[in-house]
Amino acid sequence: MSPRRCSDLSSETDGSAAGGDRVWSVDEHLDDILGKIRPLEPIELQLLDAQGCVLVEDVVVPAALPPFDNSSMDGYAVRTADVAGASEEFPAVLTVVGDIAAGSAELPPVGPGEAVRIMTGAPLPPGAEAVVPVEWTDGESGEGPAVTMAEAGGEDGDGFGEVRVHRPVAARAHIRDRGSDVAAGEIAARAGTVLGPAQLGLLAAIGRATVTVRPRPRVVVLSTGSELVPPGEPLGEGRIHDSNSFMLTACARDAGALAYRVGAVDDDPVVFRATLEDQLVRADAVVTSGGVSVGAYDVVKEALTGLTGAEGKVSFRRLAMQPGKPQGFGRVGPDRVPLFALPGNPVSSYVSFELFVRPALRALMGLPPADRETVRAVCADGVKSSPAGKRQFLRGRYADGEVTPVGGAGSHLVKALADANALIVVPEDTTSVDPGAEVEVVLLG
Ligand SMILES: Nc1nc2c(c(=O)[nH]1)N[C@H]1C(S)=C(S)[C@@H](COP(=O)(O)OP(=O)(O)OC[C@H]3O[C@@H](n4cnc5c(N)ncnc54)[C@H](O)[C@@H]3O)O[C@H]1N2
Numbered sequence: 001m002s003p004r005r006c007s008d009l010s011s012e013t014d015g016s017a018a019g020g021d022r023v024w025s026v027d028e029h030l031d032d033i034l035g036k037i038r039p040l041e042p043i044e045l046q047l048l049d050a051q052g053c054v055l056v057e058d059v060v061v062p063a064a065l066p067p068f069d070n071s072s073m074d075g076y077a078v079r080t081a082d083v084a085g086a087s088e089e090f091p092a093v094l095t096v097v098g099d100i101a102a103g104s105a106e107l108p109p110v111g112p113g114e115a116v117r118i119m120t121g122a123p124l125p126p127g128a129e130a131v132v133p134v135e136w137t138d139g140e141s142g143e144g145p146a147v148t149m150a151e152a153g154g155e156d157g158d159g160f161g162e163v164r165v166h167r168p169v170a171a172r173a174h175i176r177d178r179g180s181d182v183a184a185g186e187i188a189a190r191a192g193t194v195l196g197p198a199q200l201g202l203l204a205a206i207g208r209a210t211v212t213v214r215p216r217p218r219v220v221v222l223s224t225g226s227e228l229v230p231p232g233e234p235l236g237e238g239r240i241h242d243s244n245s246f247m248l249t250a251c252a253r254d255a256g257a258l259a260y261r262v263g264a265v266d267d268d269p270v271v272f273r274a275t276l277e278d279q280l281v282r283a284d285a286v287v288t289s290g291g292v293s294v295g296a297y298d299v300v301k302e303a304l305t306g307l308t309g310a311e312g313k314v315s316f317r318r319l320a321m322q323p324g325k326p327q328g329f330g331r332v333g334p335d336r337v338p339l340f341a342l343p344g345n346p347v348s349s350y351v352s353f354e355l356f357v358r359p360a361l362r363a364l365m366g367l368p369p370a371d372r373e374t375v376r377a378v379c380a381d382g383v384k385s386s387p388a389g390k391r392q393f394l395r396g397r398y399a400d401g402e403v404t405p406v407g408g409a410g411s412h413l414v415k416a417l418a419d420a421n422a423l424i425v426v427p428e429d430t431t432s433v434d435p436g437a438e439v440e441v442v443l444l445g
């Protein structure tokens with residue numbers, strides 16, 4: 001992507017300056033967003049950079065795994081006939097003719113009456129039919145059952161001795177067969193697999209260093225408001241710390257994105273547009289907070305409303321939800337980068353991200369948009385009132401089938417948000433919930 005000029009942007013509202021006459025439902029807004037999101041183009045990534053990403057290729061196993069027959073125990077590679085009928089009283093006495101460590105390429109053959117010391121993971125030598133664990137032998141000590149292998153080359157380092165085997169062993173016992181994990185030509189991981197630690201381990205095991213996946217979206221987070229001061233700096237009169245840009249950046253990371261936090265931008269549409277232009281160069285999605293309501297300094301709305309041009313469009317609308325009523329969504333710049341203009345109240349921003357941005361980022365990655373678990377829970381306290389015609393998302397603490405609201409409905413209550421682990425959903429047609437009634441709860445990760 002290349003840097004873009006200001007004129008690359010354009011947008012429009014759904015209606016009046018107040019955000020349009022029509023009130024959109026939560027589901028309509030989400031459908032509109034998801035209908036306009038296309039998964040990112042696949043790229044080839046190093047294994048660890050692909051963690052959490054969706055594979056877009058069937059990965060074929062190039063060579064059998066394990067690549068050779070090998071021992072699953074520290075012990076002795078033997079011929080089964082030599083130890084048939086062996087016991088601690090009447091052990092089979094074998095001559096130790098070699099020692100094989102994992103990774104060794106030298107494999108001394110096992111002849112009749114012979115044994116080779118072998119370590120876990122070491123290749124099975126020719127002639128061997130089974131491995132006897134060291135605990136079933138005297139470990140070349142001439143005494144009772146061993147608990148550990150003796151030093152290679154005998155205790156005094158002057159060559160190999162004799163091992164007394166106390167038990168018989170079945171053919172192929174303690175041997176991991178070549179290809180017993182996965183055979184050459186099989187599919188190790190199919191397109192569509194989400195690469196977690198175990199899948200990455202498998203790909204490494206079969207020798208893959210890179211994979212082709214849908215990448216994590218690069219998300220630019222921009223907060224707006226002339227009242228905002230970065231944490232760590234003293235507050236002036238009437239000013240507050242910028243919390244949304246930190247919270248939303250963390251939200252984006254939590255959703256799987258690579259997130260870039262941009263410091264708060266003043267309520268100046270020219271500065272906002274210039275900042276956005278600069279940032280688009282590294283963005284697969286943009287999230288802004290604040291400046292979308294009906295105030296005199298609603299910078300995001302002002303900057304992205306009334307732009308002309310063929311490329312891009314941002315719609316501002318009112319939603320039938322609380323918190324999160326004012327929202328903007330569209331695609332900007334020549335690459336049509338999705339832009340989410342979230343309301344500035346911190347709880348509104350958070351809830352909006354959960355409901356709309358998180359699913360969209362997942363869709364960009366080729367993942368199913370919805371991933372939060374939804375459960376029914378008893379709300380012992382009930383909910384005294386909820387606005388008619390709006391879906392309300394209250395903050396709650398969920399445990400063992402019960403949920404308790406924390407804080408009130410105020411969308412400035414960040415402490416209650418931080419104490420919550422769930423959102424209580426009160427439907428549009430419900431204006432109160434009786435104590436002890438069941439409610440729907442979205443569990444936050
Ligand atoms: N007359 C009306 N006023 C408001 C309406 C309305 O319909 N009519 N809607 C209210 C609702 S609901 C919301 S939500 C807010 C949304 O307003 P904006 O998106 O324009 O946000 P701001 O005005 O910029 O800020 C609102 C609030 O949040 C604080 N804020 C903003 N950014 C941050 C940040 N990065 N970190 C911490 N706090 C932030 C800001 O200081 C304000 O207190 O509008 C209502 N008003």
Ligand code: MOO
Pocket residue numbers: 321322323324325326343345348349411
């Ligand atoms: O929608 Mo506002 O988000 O109610 O505070």
